[in-house]
Amino acid sequence: MKKTARAHTNIALIKYWGKADQALKTPLMSSLSMTLDAFYTDTTFEHDSSLTEDTFILNDQKQSVEDSKRVFNYIHLLQEKFGVNDHFTIRSTNHVPTSAGLASSASAFAALATSFVASYGLDLSKKELSRLARLGSGSATRSVYGGFVEWKKGFDDESSYAAPIDENPDLDLSLLAIEVNTKQKKISSTKGMQLAQTSPFYQPWLARNEEEIAEIKQAIQNNDFTRIGELSELSANEMHACNLTAKEPFTYFEPETIKIIKLVEDLRKNGIECYYTIDAGPNVKILCTLRNRKDIISAVQKTLTNVKIVVASFGPGVTLL
Numbered sequence: 001m002k003k004t005a006r007a008h009t010n011i012a013l014i015k016y017w018g019k020a021d022q023a024l025k026t027p028l029m030s031s032l033s034m035t036l037d038a039f040y041t042d043t044t045f046e047h048d049s050s051l052t053e054d055t056f057i058l059n060d061q062k063q064s065v066e067d068s069k070r071v072f073n074y075i076h077l078l079q080e081k082f083g084v085n086d087h088f089t090i091r092s093t094n095h096v097p098t099s100a101g102l103a104s105s106a107s108a109f110a111a112l113a114t115s116f117v118a119s120y121g122l123d124l125s126k127k128e129l130s131r132l133a134r135l136g137s138g139s140a141t142r143s144v145y146g147g148f149v150e151w152k153k154g155f156d157d158e159s160s161y162a163a164p165i166d167e168n169p170d171l172d173l174s175l176l177a178i179e180v181n182t183k184q185k186k187i188s189s190t191k192g193m194q195l196a197q198t199s200p201f202y203q204p205w206l207a208r209n210e211e212e213i214a215e216i217k218q219a220i221q222n223n224d225f226t227r228i229g230e231l232s233e234l235s236a237n238e239m240h241a242c243n244l245t246a247k248e249p250f251t252y253f254e255p256e257t258i259k260i261i262k263l264v265e266d267l268r269k270n271g272i273e274c275y276y277t278i279d280a281g282p283n284v285k286i287l288c289t290l291r292n293r294k295d296i297i298s299a300v301q302k303t304l305t306n307v308k309i310v311v312a313s314f315g316p317g318v319t320l321l
């Protein structure tokens with residue numbers, strides 16, 4: 001019993017940055033993302049009563065029990081849910097270039113949930129699959145679908161799942177993933193989102209969530225690149241403002257991050273329209289249209305030497321291979 005699934009990663013334009021329930025990974029806010037074509041994970045889940053142990057192989061390397069803990073715990077949780085308990089082998093390959101600076105947990109858990117479900121022949125809807133992926137990683141909830149996706153926060157395990165807004169958007173939108181060099185120790189997303197909640201700006205940000213989601217959905221419907229860009233940049237800045245103003249202040253920004261932020265502002269002043277978004281790390285993603293893509297890439301290369309840039313656009317939802 002062996003099935004393989006491919007899931008693409010996604011970038012949140014309206015950010016998820018806080019859990020209502022740590023174990024269920026239900027969020028404090030709804031979020032909205034763009035699934036990306038350039039980055040994906042292929043995962044094969046095999047279970048068999050003749051296997052004598054659980055194994056996790058990532059990028060052809062057998063992982064230690066310690067490094068497999070999160071994945072094993074997740075599968076054990078799913079097995080308990082569905083009343084199965086045989087040993088398994090997980091083979092996962094990340095096609096998320098390290099240079100992209102994009103988290104792979106979104107594609108990883110969406111692919112894992114899908115291959116698990118298929119290997120047991122379970123007949124689940126995409127909505128149910130999205131709920132299962134959420135138990136692995138919050139952002140994985142959204143990777144079940146392609147294009148623009150909304151994760152409706154809901155209020156419990158049943159009601160918190162993603163829904164597609166437009167799986168094949170007819171919109172000229174590119175994302176440039178820019179890796180800025182860093183050796184700084186990362187604050188995990190889980191820790192970061194807990195700290196951010198101590199900011200005086202966190203509650204006012206939450207209070208605006210519904211309005212921001214409604215506005216970006218309207219902008220998507222209108223094919224309004226400018227408004228999508230403005231709202232995405234705002235959401236990223238709201239998230240990072242909460243980090244900077246937490247009781248124990250912190251930031252994921254590095255000097256290079258600020259350089260790219262300022263570059264985007266300068267490009268805009270010079271009529272080259274683009275917007276930035278930043279996740280739980282120093283890397284910057286720039287949203288732009290095809291017309292300006294080349295100019296923006298060369299401007300980034302002039303600003304940061306030896307910088308790695310990966311170009312992406314809309315990607316599909318999870319599929320079985």
Ligand code: 2P0
Binds near residue numbers: 011015025
């Ligand atoms: C997001 N991020 O909406 C936000 C924006 C990073 C910044 O979701 O703890 O790996 O597994 O639910 O999904 C990254 O955190 O966190 C994330 P868990 P996850 O994409």
